[in-house]
Amino acid sequence: MTQDFSTTAETLPTGTQGAAGPGKTVQIALRLQPVERSDRAIVANVSTARLNSSMVFLDFGFIEPQAMDGLTRAVRSGSTSDGKLDGRLECRIAMSVGDASQLLQQLQRLMTARSAPQHSFAATDTPESFSLDSSPGLQ
Numbered sequence: 001m002t003q004d005f006s007t008t009a010e011t012l013p014t015g016t017q018g019a020a021g022p023g024k025t026v027q028i029a030l031r032l033q034p035v036e037r038s039d040r041a042i043v044a045n046v047s048t049a050r051l052n053s054s055m056v057f058l059d060f061g062f063i064e065p066q067a068m069d070g071l072t073r074a075v076r077s078g079s080t081s082d083g084k085l086d087g088r089l090e091c092r093i094a095m096s097v098g099d100a101s102q103l104l105q106q107l108q109r110l111m112t113a114r115s116a117p118q119h120s121f122a123a124t125d126t127p128e129s130f131s132l133d134s135s136p137g138l139q
Contacts, residue, residue, distance in 0.1 A: 042060060042090045042091050043062060044060035044090050044091070045063060046060075046061045046062070046087060047061070048061075049100075054096070055096065055097070056094070056095055056096070056097055056099075056100035057093070058092070058093045058095070058100075059091075059092050060091045060092075060093075061087045061088055061089050062090050063085060063086075067085060067086070067087075071085060
């Protein structure tokens with residue numbers, strides 16, 4: 001996985017502007033190396049987001065489709081339900097509010113590109129541009 005990080009020199013932390021000068025774009029190529037089984041895709045069909053003490057927690061889970069189908073049938077037939085459904089927590093991610101904001105922007109760009117008729121939505125090796133966020137967070 002390779003990513004390009006882009007930012008203007010004005011938003012870089014003090015002492016990191018270097019030769020770029022104000023208003024110039026700085027790009028940093030980042031290659032994330034998988035560790036253990038981190039490169040395996042996690043299938044999730046449910047997600048939640050919580051804000052807690054300046055951190056955003058993203059939970060990705062999986063509910064068996066048969067359980068959802070059974071619940072839908074029960075509701076349509078008028079059966080009573082306790083309103084509970086069990087699923088598996090597949091992954092929990094904690095990130096700073098700034099990092100979560102950057103993720104939101106990336107997702108919005110992906111969805112815009114996906115819905116645009118002139119673009120095809122396909123996985124490519126083209127790196128995504130990011131803004132550097134100087135806020136402290138789990139990286």
